[in-house]
Amino acid sequence: MSHTLTESRKATYLEDLKTLLRIPSVSTDPNRKDEVKRCADEVARQMKEAGLQEVEIISTPGHPVVYGEYKTDPDAPTALVYGHYDVQPEDPIELWTSPPFEPTLRDGKLFARGATDDKGQFLCHIKAVASMLEEEKTLPLNLKFIIEGEEEIGSPHLAPFLEAHKEKLAADVLVVSDSAMYAPDQPSIVYGLRGLAYLQIDLKGADSDLHSGVFGGAVPNPALELARILAQLKDQDEKVTVPGFYDKVEDMSVQERQAYAALGFDPEEFRAGVGVKQLTPEKGYNALEGRTARPTLEVNGLLSGYTGEGAKTVLPAKAMAKISCRLVPNQEPDEIARLLEAHIQKICHPSMECKVTRMHGGHPWITPPDHPALEAAAEAVRAVFNKEPVRIREGGSIPIVIDFQKILGLPGILLGYGLNDENLHAPNEHFRVENFYKGIEISKELFRALAKSQSLAG
């Protein structure tokens, strides 16, 4: 049944991806609201061009959602495809080899912010629709698309959106391509995701920056006090020291650790790939377990005092840190944020005014790896790659996946077309063009496999 994409169709689809990537749809930046909107318009245009029906841009209190659907037969299974057209900020911009919003091909890779996260990936499903409708004039199943514009800021308006449109969005299975293959030639099906609890710590000492000579030795230093707090949040075994942090963690089973071990993960190759001297997983776990199935605490940003060129002898008035925890089942983001906040306030030096601001959070997610929807995904992978997909947990967070489960009752297929070395959230983000084309093929096979899966249809 599989039709390989023609060269001319590939070229057209790639141009359409570049058009999306040229739009700086940075959702966290209030100055780029119009660009985000422009990106939604372009997604809608490409959906219509593909042949989707009822395409509409639905406004939310934040950035809009792009919706589209294709109705084949009320008795056929219905898949709901989720993606996001917003992207991370591009800074530090000086580290990009080519401009972040001018998609540039080098060595078979398309470089641009959003290439792999997530414009290149969700577009595979839209182009699969375009390709199937051109070839077969119809689709074998019902499809619904939700492409949102707020994933990178924690999807604050998606859950209410799902609540408000429960009937419209009714489906049998959720399909998300916003994760990574296990290796360049080895697709994976993800059955677990980590959650997130993100906080900002702001310390204030004196009312203004002071001369470190005149005041140093009497007035406390918020940059040092911040360092003291951060240093106390993890111990030398890389375990988080916040009381209660691990209480609800469901540890990996012996079976799961055996399955992980069978994947043949090479920590030395991984270490060399990221260019670090040494890996530092939590004691008792290897690096693959540490970055996918164990909770973490990271410092995401630090700022205090003088950071320009040269030396300035300032005793800073303020210091700021952004920190975040990745969570695993059954940690609750609100509870972890509360524990963290209380612990930080407790260990903060009494000379400091300490403000802890909760930013966004998301639940961890896990689904049994033998679910029939995942079997359909495995069949699609076999059809295109002629091999079994790896089944693994992913270390990142897609907080909305749990909302789809909670609100719409949908099981989920996380079938990524990206790769972890594609610099998502970092300078020089890119997407392998070959995987863009293969992703489209897999999507087509997935739609066919899901259509045949009788146990899915409502």
Add this chain to the structure above:
Amino acid sequence: MSHTLTESRKATYLEDLKTLLRIPSVSTDPNRKDEVKRCADEVARQMKEAGLQEVEIISTPGHPVVYGEYKTDPDAPTALVYGHYDVQPEDPIELWTSPPFEPTLRDGKLFARGATDDKGQFLCHIKAVASMLEEEKTLPLNLKFIIEGEEEIGSPHLAPFLEAHKEKLAADVLVVSDSAMYAPDQPSIVYGLRGLAYLQIDLKGADSDLHSGVFGGAVPNPALELARILAQLKDQDEKVTVPGFYDKVEDMSVQERQAYAALGFDPEEFRAGVGVKQLTPEKGYNALEGRTARPTLEVNGLLSGYTGEGAKTVLPAKAMAKISCRLVPNQEPDEIARLLEAHIQKICHPSMECKVTRMHGGHPWITPPDHPALEAAAEAVRAVFNKEPVRIREGGSIPIVIDFQKILGLPGILLGYGLNDENLHAPNEHFRVENFYKGIEISKELFRALAKSQSLAG
């Protein structure tokens, strides 16, 4: 003998100060090299206008030195006046009430970067010359002026300059006004200064910023490792933990601590003045001792990862801290920098590439408080303020004072006209206009008192 300044002369002198303050002579900023030069030109112009002779702008490998002299009688004492026309960077600029390089009068205070450090202060001596020459047509002593442009970057070329011009600069006493009065109506003579050792720490983990979800829990975090290093540099008693740090410290004598106690320093008033919840001097010392006569370690700047608005889930590749130690006799800045560097390298986690860069340093300085030059300064203070000056150590660093002592053999008078609450090195720096005028009066009295001090003349 004292003539109070006329109102018209005050107005002229204040306008001349404003002219100096309008020039952004930020010596650490390579983009402002021309502004620094323009400031040297203006200092030279005002020296000539005051009546100094042989005024010249002497180039160095960095920013130029402005030189001027007045020769009265080879047998009269010669005073060498030192000051600096360069200023600290103005950032964070958003915290200034009025623009940093538009001098603005509010409540009898002149707000501008450099107002108190040091343009307003060194200008008192130049205007004292102008005033005396107008009134008396001559000066009672020989004067030499060196106003340099690199004090805020550690005066890298001043020591070689002094070496190269030993004969030209021969004098009997050094006069420096680059420090603070003890209180608004209480001048002080400073007999001790702290030295400085300033370092930058740069940690590198992975080759680029990474997604904290995909890589967190396996790849080490330089922001956290930096916090761990900084937190280990001081203990809970606010003592520096670097081995050997205190080995050469000459502790305060019982007599000196008694004299300090007699000053009636009010820590609660000081605390409220800087707006901090609690003071944190080194254990065993009070706040006044801690900020003037004890060595310290401060974090001057921190930068890592994402520091903009909102949340970015990045695992940073790099983290940077600027730190500095204030030193007291007999700590050696090079030795302390070496001890710090070795300790930081030793405690740094092996997963990190750690680069420690020594920035500038300066020796501590102390002189016996009963030196005859200081007696002359005390006489000048009595003539203008009708009270005894306080004699105290200052917490800041004027590394060049020790160079004048070492290279030219000069004892020093540090007679400050500023105040510690005038936000030097911080936003909203200012200088009390009244103290500008009084400073000119004291300078005139000082020149007269030094002229009479027979024990000074060569």
